[in-house]
Amino acid sequence: MSKDFIPAARPIIGEEERAAVDAVLASGMLAQGSEVAAFEQEFSAELLDGRHAVAVNSGTSGLHLGLLAAGIGPGDEVIVPSFTFAATANSVALTGATPVFADIEPQHYCLDPASVAAAVTDRTRAIMPVHLYGHPADLDALGALAAGRGLQLFEDAAQAHGASLNGRPAGTFGEFAMFSLYPTKNMTSGEGGMVSTADDAVARRLRLLRNQGMERQYENELVGFNARMTNLHAAIGRVQLRKLAGWTAARQANAAFLSAHLEGVATPSVAAGAVHVYHQYTIRVAAGERDRFAAALKDEYSIGSGVYYPVPNHRLPSFNRSIDLPHTESAAREVLSLPVHPSLDAEDLDRIVTAVNALAKAGA
Known part of the structure; x- marks a missing residue:
C-alpha cells in the first residue's frame, strides 16, 4: 500500500494524552479514582447539560448496565434497529430480555417510528434507537410513541458525541444513554464508555453494577460486575474531551x-x-x-x-x-x-x- 494511503479512520493521540497517562502512572493510582470522577463531571458539563455521567470500561458494558439499571430483564422485549453494530442487540440479550428488530428510515439510517409502532407487543418495555453515524434518531416521534404506549426510551449514542436535535443534546432524551469511547469514535479514552441519566436512582444502580454491587468496600448491595474505567483511560478521555x-x-x-x-x-x-x-x-x-x-x-x-x-x-x-x-x-x-x-x-x-x-x- 502506498505511503500516502488515506485510512477510513485515524485515532488522534498526541503529546497531551501521553503526558496525562504518564502523570497517572507516576501517581501510582491506576484504577478508578479521581481522574474518572473528573472525567465524568467534565463530560456531563460539556455534552449532557449536567446529567449524571457514569464511566465504564466499554460501550457494550454501558448499554448492558444501563438496561439492568433501568429494570430490563427476562421476559421483557426491547425494540432496537437491526442496522447497527451487534452490541446494541447483544446488550439486550445479555440481560435475559429479547431484542425485537425494527426497520430504519432510509434517509438517516435510524429507527423508523412506524416500524417501531408495528413491533410493539404486550411484552415490550422499551425502545432503544441508535444515533447511527452521528445523526440523531427521530427522538421526538420515538419519545411520543414511548410515552403513548407506556414504554421507556433509551439511547445508543455510541457514535453521537455532540450531536443534537432541536438544540437538545443527544444523550439527554432517554432514561439512559450510552456513549462509546472506543479508539475510532469521535473521541476516545483508549477503551471505555459513558452512561448518562437524569434519574438519581438509575445513576446509583449504575455505579453499584460497575463495581461488584458495592458503594462501600465489602458492603455488596447487589450482584454486580467489574466494569470500572481506570484512571489511565479517564486521563486520555479528559484530554480528548477538550479537543x-x-x-x-x-x-x-x-x-x-x-x-x-x-x-x-x-x-x-x-x-x-x-x-x-x-x-x-x-x-x-x-x-x-x-x-x-x-x-x-x-x-x-x-x-x-x-x-x-x-x-x-x-x-x-x-x-x-x-x-x-x-x-x-x-x-x-x-x-x-x-x-x-x-x-x-x-x-x-x-x-x-x-x-x-x-x-x-x-x-x-
Whole structure:
C-alpha cells in the first residue's frame, strides 16, 4: 500500500494524552479514582447539560448496565434497529430480555417510528434507537410513541458525541444513554464508555453494577460486575474531551466539502433541526457495485473506506430472525463510509472527491 494511503479512520493521540497517562502512572493510582470522577463531571458539563455521567470500561458494558439499571430483564422485549453494530442487540440479550428488530428510515439510517409502532407487543418495555453515524434518531416521534404506549426510551449514542436535535443534546432524551469511547469514535479514552441519566436512582444502580454491587468496600448491595474505567483511560478521555469541539467542526467541514463536490452517489442528508457529528460519512452506491467500488478506491486510489454494516443483526447467526426489514436490507447492500476524520487535509479531500467521482462515472 502506498505511503500516502488515506485510512477510513485515524485515532488522534498526541503529546497531551501521553503526558496525562504518564502523570497517572507516576501517581501510582491506576484504577478508578479521581481522574474518572473528573472525567465524568467534565463530560456531563460539556455534552449532557449536567446529567449524571457514569464511566465504564466499554460501550457494550454501558448499554448492558444501563438496561439492568433501568429494570430490563427476562421476559421483557426491547425494540432496537437491526442496522447497527451487534452490541446494541447483544446488550439486550445479555440481560435475559429479547431484542425485537425494527426497520430504519432510509434517509438517516435510524429507527423508523412506524416500524417501531408495528413491533410493539404486550411484552415490550422499551425502545432503544441508535444515533447511527452521528445523526440523531427521530427522538421526538420515538419519545411520543414511548410515552403513548407506556414504554421507556433509551439511547445508543455510541457514535453521537455532540450531536443534537432541536438544540437538545443527544444523550439527554432517554432514561439512559450510552456513549462509546472506543479508539475510532469521535473521541476516545483508549477503551471505555459513558452512561448518562437524569434519574438519581438509575445513576446509583449504575455505579453499584460497575463495581461488584458495592458503594462501600465489602458492603455488596447487589450482584454486580467489574466494569470500572481506570484512571489511565479517564486521563486520555479528559484530554480528548477538550479537543472534541474542534474535531467535530473539522468533521462537519470535511463532510460539507464532500457533499458539495461528490457526484453520482447518494450523499448523507441531515434532518431539520438535527446536528450531525459525522462519526461516519456514508454514501450509497448502487446495489451490486458497492464492494467493487470499495475495492477500487483502495487498489486504484489508495483510499480506505468501510461498510457499516454488511450483515443486519437479524441475519446474524446469534439472532437469526426471519423478518422483513426492506430498508435495512437495502442499506446493508449499498452503504459505504468514506474518510471524514479530522486528520484529512485539503489534498486528501480533493483526492477522495476525484476518486469517487471517477468511479461513479465509470460505474466502478
